[in-house]
Amino acid sequence: MTKRLHDRRAELQGLTASSEDQRRPVELDQTRVGRLSRMDALQVQAMSLETERRRSIELNRIEAALDRIAEGDYGYCLLCGDDIAVKRLEFDPTATTCISCARETEHKN
Template sequence: MTRNQIREIRSHLIQGLHSINGQLDSGSTVLENCPDDTDFAAQLAQHGLNVAMQRRHVTRIRELEAALKRLSHSDYGICEECGEEIGVARLKANPSARLCVACQSAEEDGLSRRCA
């Protein structure tokens, strides 16, 4: 990978972190005491959605931070499963990718064998 590509990917990762951190601040809700069970159920459902989104954001933050850490080491862009290089186009599309396309497909299909 060239220095420009690394710089572009680093910028994309940092922008992703800033974007998610902004979303975390705006996603909190407080459950209120409602005399109406329907309103309370709606609030509870919304709270459940907010908690799920918070967890998803935290997971994504961890992925982006791990990718930034790998970017500063020699193992960034190397598939964690087979050890082959991950394509630059894939890394630009998803800079936190840990697997090459073939290994990612195998994982999604539930296969644990290594790709070649």
């Protein structure tokens, strides 16, 4: 799991670096860019910002999972303390709850 988490973290960090230009502020000089081009640029920027927000959340989850591994707490549900099923961790190595607690939490929301 550790290698998989490290690999995914490196991939996300690379994507963040390569998409930096798309998140920069859009130039509003009408003499240089037409109205539709500006609208397209604003839309691309908004989508890039949202993608980066989601990447950041995933990176935080990965860091938390790596911390749990280092502390010896990985694989245990943060709510009930039971083991998290191996298949669940294989599907999502950043999972913090067992399936029972995840379902219970989902029903409360």
